[in-house]
Amino acid sequence: MTQWRTIPEMVLSAADRFGDAEAVVDYGDNPAGTDGPLRLSFAEVAERIRTASGAFSRFGVGKGDRVALWAPNSAEWIIAAFGLMTAGGVLVPVNTRFKPDEAADVIARSGAKAVLAQKGFLGQDFDIPGVPTIDLKSDFLSGGTPFEGAVDGGDISDVIYTSGTTGRPKGAMMNHSQTLRMYEEWATLADLREGDRYLMINPYFHTFGLKAGLVASFLRGATMLPVAVFDIDRVVDLIAVERITMLPGPPTLYHSLLTVADKNRLATLRAGVTGAADIPVELVRRIHDELPFQTLMTGYGLTEAGNVTLSRPGDSSVDVATTAGLPCEGVEVRVADDGEVLVRGYSVMQGYLDDPVATAEAIDTDGWLHTGDLGEFTESGRLRIVGRKKDMFIVGGFNAYPAEIEGYLLEHPAVAQVAVIGVADDRLGQVGKAFVVLDENPGAAGTSADELLAWSRERMAGYKVPRYLAFLDELPLNATGKVMKDRLGTRLGAG
Known part of the structure; x- marks a missing residue:
C-alpha cells in the first residue's frame, strides 16, 4: 500500500522527495550525444504539471471530464497526462499507430472534451471532426495558472481502450488508488530504484508505458527518458550517452541488443522487464550470459486488470521464459474448467466506459474477470499462459484482434470472405496471416495479395496489417457456419 490516495498527490510530492534530481531527459528529434535535450528536475516537472493543470481548468476541464492524448512519448506527454489528472480530468490515451478513422471512433465514444495531438507525427492527420484538437507542442500546457483540483482515490484516473476478446475497442476504467497500489508492487519486483535511468521504449498510450513506466518512475524517483520511435542504433546511443540502467521492452528488443557489436556501450544496463510474447529459454539464457542485466522480470497482465502475475527475484531462466x-x-x-484464466481482486477495472453489457460479460457476479486467455499452473504455483480463448495474437507487444482486422478487409470490394490467424514470427513473436475468398464480381478476379496488403496499410495500424495473405476457394466452415481456424493453421499451412 502507498501513502498517497491519488496519482497527482504522489506525482507532485516527487518535488519534495527528489527535488533537483533529474526527472525527464527528452532528446526529441535530436540524436543522442548532441546538444539540446530537454532536462527537467522533479521540482521543475511538478511545477509544469501544476501549470498544465491550470491550462486544462481554464479550458473548461472539470472533475471527471475526459481528454484524449494522441501523441508519441515525450516530455509534453508526461506533463499533459499528469496535468490533466491534477485538474481532476480523466486521461484517454490513444494508440499512435491508429489511422484517423480508428482514433476518431475511440475518441468519439470516450466523450472526450478535447484531444491533444502531436501534429505530423508519422505523417498522420491528427484532426478529429467535432472535437477540439490542441497541438501538444504548442504553448497550451504552459499557459495556465498553477492549479490543483479536488481528486479522490476512488475517482477514475484513466480510460484505456482495448479490444478485450472481441474486435471493437472498449474503454477500461481504472481509478487512482488501485493504480498506485499495483505499480508500487511492480516497482519493487522490477527492482526499480531511486536514481535509475529508465529508457522508455514502451509507448505511453499503453498501460505498461503509462503505469509501469511513468507512474512507477515518479514512485521511485527514476529518471524518465522517452523514446518516440524505436530505432536500435538510437537506443544504443542513448544507453551509452545517458548511462541507462533500466530498459523494459518486448523480446524483440533483447534480440536486437544481442546483435550489438560493442557490448561495452551497454555496460550500465542493470534491470530489464519483458513479456507480451512467448520467450525462448535460450533467449533468456543469452540475456543473462551476454548482456549486463542483473535482473530480468516477466509477468502477465491486461488492460482490464493491470498486473496479474509477476516473476520474483531469483527466478530461473526457465521460470522467466516459460511462466x-x-x-x-x-x-x-x-483457471476455470475450460482453461480460461480468471482474475479477482483490487486490481480489476471499474468496468468498461458506457458499456454495462460488455462489463457484465467480462466480470461475472462473483467478481471474476474472464480474461479470454487460457492458462495452467505449474507445480510451483506459477502461471503459464498456453493460448487465447478467442484468437487474439500479439505482434511485437501489441494485441491484434482477428475480428477487427477481418472487418477492415471485408470493406474491400473484392473480398467476399476472410479469416485471420496469428502465425509464428522469429522477430515479432507473431504476425497475422489472412485467408481470403474473393468476390465473384468481374473486378475481383485480378486482385493480388500485394494490392490487398497495400490497401490494408492505408487503413490499419501497421501491427494489424497481415504479414501474409493467401487466397482460397472457400473457408473451412463447421455445421453452424463458423470458420474452423484450427484448420487454417494446420491443414492449409500457416507459415
Missing part, C-alpha cells in the same frame, strides 16, 4: 510468475499480492487467479 508468467506468481499472482500479485491481493490478486486472486484461478
Whole structure:
C-alpha cells in the first residue's frame, strides 16, 4: 500500500522527495550525444504539471471530464497526462499507430472534451471532426495558472481502450488508488530504484508505458527518458550517452541488443522487464550470459486488470521464459474448467466506459474477470499462459484482434470472405496471416495479395496489417457456419 490516495498527490510530492534530481531527459528529434535535450528536475516537472493543470481548468476541464492524448512519448506527454489528472480530468490515451478513422471512433465514444495531438507525427492527420484538437507542442500546457483540483482515490484516473476478446475497442476504467497500489508492487519486483535511468521504449498510450513506466518512475524517483520511435542504433546511443540502467521492452528488443557489436556501450544496463510474447529459454539464457542485466522480470497482465502475475527475484531462466510468475499480492487467479484464466481482486477495472453489457460479460457476479486467455499452473504455483480463448495474437507487444482486422478487409470490394490467424514470427513473436475468398464480381478476379496488403496499410495500424495473405476457394466452415481456424493453421499451412 502507498501513502498517497491519488496519482497527482504522489506525482507532485516527487518535488519534495527528489527535488533537483533529474526527472525527464527528452532528446526529441535530436540524436543522442548532441546538444539540446530537454532536462527537467522533479521540482521543475511538478511545477509544469501544476501549470498544465491550470491550462486544462481554464479550458473548461472539470472533475471527471475526459481528454484524449494522441501523441508519441515525450516530455509534453508526461506533463499533459499528469496535468490533466491534477485538474481532476480523466486521461484517454490513444494508440499512435491508429489511422484517423480508428482514433476518431475511440475518441468519439470516450466523450472526450478535447484531444491533444502531436501534429505530423508519422505523417498522420491528427484532426478529429467535432472535437477540439490542441497541438501538444504548442504553448497550451504552459499557459495556465498553477492549479490543483479536488481528486479522490476512488475517482477514475484513466480510460484505456482495448479490444478485450472481441474486435471493437472498449474503454477500461481504472481509478487512482488501485493504480498506485499495483505499480508500487511492480516497482519493487522490477527492482526499480531511486536514481535509475529508465529508457522508455514502451509507448505511453499503453498501460505498461503509462503505469509501469511513468507512474512507477515518479514512485521511485527514476529518471524518465522517452523514446518516440524505436530505432536500435538510437537506443544504443542513448544507453551509452545517458548511462541507462533500466530498459523494459518486448523480446524483440533483447534480440536486437544481442546483435550489438560493442557490448561495452551497454555496460550500465542493470534491470530489464519483458513479456507480451512467448520467450525462448535460450533467449533468456543469452540475456543473462551476454548482456549486463542483473535482473530480468516477466509477468502477465491486461488492460482490464493491470498486473496479474509477476516473476520474483531469483527466478530461473526457465521460470522467466516459460511462466508468467506468481499472482500479485491481493490478486486472486484461478483457471476455470475450460482453461480460461480468471482474475479477482483490487486490481480489476471499474468496468468498461458506457458499456454495462460488455462489463457484465467480462466480470461475472462473483467478481471474476474472464480474461479470454487460457492458462495452467505449474507445480510451483506459477502461471503459464498456453493460448487465447478467442484468437487474439500479439505482434511485437501489441494485441491484434482477428475480428477487427477481418472487418477492415471485408470493406474491400473484392473480398467476399476472410479469416485471420496469428502465425509464428522469429522477430515479432507473431504476425497475422489472412485467408481470403474473393468476390465473384468481374473486378475481383485480378486482385493480388500485394494490392490487398497495400490497401490494408492505408487503413490499419501497421501491427494489424497481415504479414501474409493467401487466397482460397472457400473457408473451412463447421455445421453452424463458423470458420474452423484450427484448420487454417494446420491443414492449409500457416507459415
